[in-house]
Amino acid sequence: MPRLSLNRYLSALSVMLLVATTASIPQAAERKLVLTGSSTLAPLVAEIGKRFEQENPGVRVDVQSGGSSRGIADARSGLADIGLVSRALKPDEQDLKSFTIALDGITLIVHKDNPVQTLTDPQIVDIYTGKITRWRAVGGADRPITVVNKAEGRSTLELFLHHFQLKSGDITAHVVIGENQQGIKTVAGNTSAIGYVSIGTAEYEVSQGVPIKLLPMAGVDASVENVRNGRFPLARPLNLVTKAESEGLVRQFIDFSRSERVHDLVEAQYFVPLAH
Template identity: 65%
Template sequence: MTLSSKSFFSLIVILLVGHAGWPTCIHAAAQKLLLTGSSTMAPLMSEIGRRFESIHPGVRVEVQTGGSSRGLHDTRRKIADIGLVSRALKPEERDLLAHTIALDGIGIVLHASNPLTALIQEQIVAIYQGKITNWKTIGGQSARITVVNKAEGRSTLELFLEYFRLKNSAIKPHAIIGDNQQGIKIIAGNRHAIGYLSIGARQQNLWATSGSGSAPSA
């Protein structure tokens, strides 16, 4: 089953530029346009970059990940031409110009072989706090739960903590990941894992729960 497009919370996908506006290097010959930041945005921006290069043969578009915090850091310091951030800007970040290009969703994901059809918010919170450590406790198979969490500086972590009203220090993870592809690899290879990923990173061997006790519809 693929990840549902009706996951429990959404994130804003934005492009950042300095207050001077869009970079001017795209008008010069044999130039590179560097975009850094959110791994959630990387696949989309890589495709946009390829199309841009076909229209502007003298420009090479390079997309590097590292999390939304890197996008903010690199744009402020003019290391990157454009920053990629998958959340709304905070008040103290308004020195940058943000251009919303899409809305994405984040879903709690399990291995497709997990027999559970839904999880409620209280169960998810208890799992991430280490209060529920075996799937059997909530109606699954008798197996130790592998908790996968996102690294500091990742927008998906911030949104996850905000939505579930958790502090990162209260989470008891067995694995900490950076980008979505790392999460996919771990969860797809571990039938007893739980994590949260961008809907845009959906895979056939994972499924998502809404977090409200309802099973995904797609």
């Protein structure tokens, strides 16, 4: 009987420990942040997240890409604590709160061996609408142009269309890509290709030896410095967005991401940090 009683006691103790462990899970979950959205913003936020985790033991920051539209949708639905949106909020998105953490520009890229050094806005429009189909027409080699376009739901596409006063249906594309890295890889592997991506991402890839070059727009060189000084014509804010007034861990992360403590991370990604 004493042995049986001891076994029952140990069994009951095991159940109590299991219940106690299970009860602690929600508290652990509260120390996790989920951020989804812009592929332009995701690599930067992932680096900010790593530093935030180091300074806040027990916190996990989960960053996922998928486009700015996903960032908006996930923030609204609660699937994400914070959405990543590489543009300003639209009029029908004013139910969300946005917090700019950096600035970026968008520019056209071609293979570094392409002899074309610049394109006018009308030439860009004609290339993307299929009126110009060979590089020879704009001073390049006699070869067909491979037009690389962004997929629907990407803020880079929306800004490109708005700047050139085009509609998505106007574009004649040969390749449709999602993330900046896909666009850069496509152009780097095709001397006839043209695409448009984040200036910050493109400048970084050039520094790493990737064979692309950035084309100027409206006579202004595509560079982070010209985004910084306000000269580049196609610039955008990189935003964190939330469904409601942020508080607790969410607010702490947003404030951290907007502080001078991450300026080195912003600049390392070739974006423009906020002025303080």
